[in-house]
Amino acid sequence: MSEVSITEAHLGELRGKFEHVGGASGIGKAIVELIVRKGGRVAFADMDATSGDVLETALKQEGFKVTFYKVNVASWLEMKAFFAEVKDSYGRIDLVFANAGVGDNNLTFQDLLDADGELAPPDLNVIDVNVNGVIYTSKLALHYMRQNPQPQGGGLVLTGSTSSYNERPNLPLYSMAKHGVIGLMRALRQNAPADSINVGAIAPGGTQTRLFTSDAASAFRSLGIPVNKASSVALAAVYLASIPATNGKALTVIGDKFTEVEDSILATQHLWYGQYNTDMARRASGSFMSTVEIMLRGSWSDIDLLVGEATYTDARADASSLARLPLWDKQVPAILVAEIQMLEAGFQEMARVGGVEEVERTLVLHLQYFCPWGILSRKTCC
């Protein structure tokens, strides 16, 4: 697990960029404020028109470029219209934050009755907003970012929670939704770089906002648990969105401290999931895991320059044919030739030291090609 130090100085260039943020209060508000202060233009959406108008007016008075839209993120039609209008007005969408969210009423599994004395149906608003809203936001974000001239793409950050990684008996649907947010991020991170898009997630702990009331904050503090400033969580979100090399990462934020958690989850999977299960699951799920494996176990010092756009070839190939795999038989720019040679040497060395089984185990299966992160995408090289 790696603690990460992030300051505003680490943020990517935001001037001239155009962002969409969910949320007019709390963390969303802090994201809007941070981005405009860094020179970006922002459209932000929220159901709460009062808070949205207040924020828009205050920031405009300071000379910032910001527009508020009253939108229900749980409505596909409203979200589609919102993104279309923003694209129309601003010409492009660079960074998107799927941040709007609601809490859990913890009534779902209680035996409540409806007016007819029947078992009442569960209230699924948490799922509508925290799951469906995130799906709609992500789908529209990817759709519009793919339209940006390559290789610019964009950045998408989903708001998870410490409830994405921990048991929350009193927040069943919230917990389900926030676990789902990380699941979605993991699925999207595999293919997003092919469109020069990076996807990440934030997983904040208690952060003083409307959702996490001052009573909750006091209770946390009395247990010795620190409470985040919304501005710290915003910093983590904007960092992930604006720096393409963070694709696939999730930053948890507790007590204003940032920790990347996805790398260590992947690195220790064989311990908590079993080596056999891990090998089989990675073989089934493909590229991203393979690259992480290589980064962790490979001996190539430069390997972290590469992203795992890998596909399978013949699993029965022997070591010598591995080294001769048609990794780069397509048109490849000269800039990559050295890296290709390094990869081939790496395959050979790995096979020499550990045998072909080691190569297979480490690479999950044989990799057909790699695309260096941020330089090439599958579209441009393969």
Ligand SMILES: NC(=O)c1ccc[n+]([C@@H]2O[C@H](COP(=O)([O-])OP(=O)(O)OC[C@H]3O[C@@H](n4cnc5c(N)ncnc54)[C@H](O)[C@@H]3O)[C@@H](O)[C@H]2O)c1
């Ligand atoms: N505050 C915390 O302790 C904490 C911890 C972990 C994760 N989070 C997550 O952070 C995100 C932001 O929450 P916050 O803490 O800033 O709370 P907040 O209540 O201050 O902000 C949430 C915003 O989402 C808006 N919203 C709710 N439903 C909406 C809908 N259907 N359409 C559009 N907007 C809608 C609300 O009006 C509000 O402005 C949420 O996803 C939340 O789950 C918060």
